[in-house]
Amino acid sequence: MAKKISFLNIKGGVGKTSLIVNMGACLAYMGRRTLIVDLDAQSNASIWLMRLDRWNTLNRAPEKFLLHLFRDQNAKLSDCIQKSPIRDTDGEEMLPRLDLVPASFTLMDLEHEVPRKEGQPFYVRFFEALKSVEDEYDFILFDCPPNFFYSTQCALFSSNHVLVPSNPDALSIIGFHLLVDKLSRFKSDTAAHRKQLSAPTPDIIGVALNAVKPGTKIHVPLERFNAQIDRFKQQGKVAPMTHIYPDLVRHSVTVGRAVMMGIPTVLMSKQDASINLAEDYIKLTKHLLEQLGDPEPDEEEDGE
Template structure:
């Protein structure tokens, strides 16, 4: 069974998409098979990895994306997955093992236009489709928007772990606090739909400091986050193994360049070869995540 992980914080602008895209790529470079499920209506991960030319075709029709699972009756998750999504300009795969279930701007309609049956909510339907393909992967990573509305619920209900990207600021601490509260409310409402064998509902298991600018001292924000994490752990509101990751991701202009190129940072020219770069940060984080199992 794969590890199924949501990346989410109630605060936006924490660099969540860059974190999940580059962590996914780093896990693949470690020999893992990874599916990135884009549940953010901004579609940033899908646009990044598919590039605009391929993604635009999905956005025009809505077919072949997460949106179509709920508004096109014949589409299933297994049918919309883009295999080996990272390609060079000639269309050849250059990172085999990284697949994506893409999304489009239309996914926002899930909030207001999808009429679900009370006996089978949208997140249970989605979970059943995840079960059909999960054994093809070592990791399934869900890129969620900064809320626990319908799109995020798809990932939160299906996941068994939640990681919280954060910046070293007070707003990230507030976002983490709100996230824990909203997760508890959602888990309480959805408890009756959890089936035997699903395991416990996903709780926050890790906080990752991301996009850290040069010469910024993060010790005080980190201490405050640790105090809040300790409080929640004592109250059993987060995972018992929840921690702040030792691996931290620095801010770097190459991340913006990687988006333009449609590549993970670890495949961008000279940066990929440097001994100490943001690409190294992502590789270290992938290693730490890979080791952060319930047995630790």
């Protein structure tokens, strides 16, 4: 069964999408069958992985996007999956083990314009739909918006773990505190449904420092961050495994170029001066695998 991880931070602007796209690509590159589910109406992960032209073309078929799953009770999640969305200019697959459930801007309609079936919250509908495909993957990663609205609830209800992209600053520490409180309340509010459906209980697995600029003094923020995590552990609000990952991801303009090219940095390293940044994502992904007790990954030269 797939390991399901929500990438979530209540604070925006922390590079959440760049982290999930690149870590998802690293997992696939290391041989793990990986599905990224874009639950953010901004659709940044979808546009990055599909490129804007293909994403625009797909918009003519709304049944291929995640919102359709909630509009039509007969819809299947498998109908939304874009197999191997990362393609070269000739349309050839570049990373076969990475698939995508894309979002479009219409996903914001889930909040106010899509009627809910009585007794079935959206997160229950999503959880049941996900079961039909999760055995096909080793990892399913959810790209969440920076809030606790319906789409985020769908991700959390289905997740085993929450990974928190963050920056080493005071605002991120405040955002983490808010996230822990809201996650605790969500787990309490959904306890009955989780018990009924044998759904997992999501716990924060770690904090990943992302887009850290050169020269940034992170010693003091890290001390405060770690102190807060220790307090939450004593209060039973976070799991014993929760910690700040030792391998941070450096800030780089390479990310912008990767978005324009429609590929993750792990593939860019062969054709662009981005080897160091790709190594940051690879180290972070290896740490996650080790933490989850996954065997040591074997990187593949061509990603196939």
